[in-house]
Amino acid sequence: MDLGEQLPPTTHYVPADEAPPAGxxxxxxxxxxxxxDLNAGFFPTVPPFLVGQRSYVAALGVIEYMCDVPSFLAAxxxxxxxxxxxxxxxxTPNSTxxxxxxxxxxxxxxxxxxLLSSAGFRIGGTSSIPVGGLxxxxxxxxxx
Numbered sequence: 001m002d003l004g005e006q007l008p009p010t011t012h013y014v015p016a017d018e019a020p021p022a023g024x025x026x027x028x029x030x031x032x033x034x035x036x037d038l039n040a041g042f043f044p045t046v047p048p049f050l051v052g053q054r055s056y057v058a059a060l061g062v063i064e065y066m067c068d069v070p071s072f073l074a075a076x077x078x079x080x081x082x083x084x085x086x087x088x089x090x091x092t093p094n095s096t097x098x099x100x101x102x103x104x105x106x107x108x109x110x111x112x113x114x115l116l117s118s119a120g121f122r123i124g125g126t127s128s129i130p131v132g133g134l135x136x137x138x139x140x141x142x143x144x
Contacts (some may be wrong), residue, residue, distance in 0.1 A: 055079065057082070061086055064104065066104055073116065077143055080143055086138050087107070087112050089108055089112055090107065091108045092135040092136075116139065123140070124141065124142050
């Protein structure tokens with residue numbers, strides 16, 4: 001699913017992702033995606049004409065691949081905007097599949113929620129979504 005296609009037409013959507021692994025082919029609108037080395041701290045900037053406008057940040061399917069999750073969350077906090085993140089904790093259903101993923105971290109649900117709080121976010125709500133056989137949890141976050 002292309003998130004940009006699900007948003008209202010007046011939305012300015014800036015997709016960003018880690019560099020794709022060699023040989024991996026992306027479908028959809030990946031050609032519009034800004035490739036950023038998130039693990040090295042390179043994040044997309046807000047276009048100047050959007051500064052001061054209401055913005056949202058989504059980090060979906062990316063936190064599992066971050067080497068330094070506290071630094072990544074601190075960088076998200078700098079946007080001073082509501083954030084939606086997903087995370088497949090190791091203690092959710094299908095955790096044996098989750099731990100077998102090529103991921104950089106393996107937090108339990110409570111440990112991940114503690115990281116969110118330490119980074120300066122309030123969890124406004126959660127919902128479970130199945131993705132590829134894994135039970136991801138979406139977190140609706142507000143910077144405090």
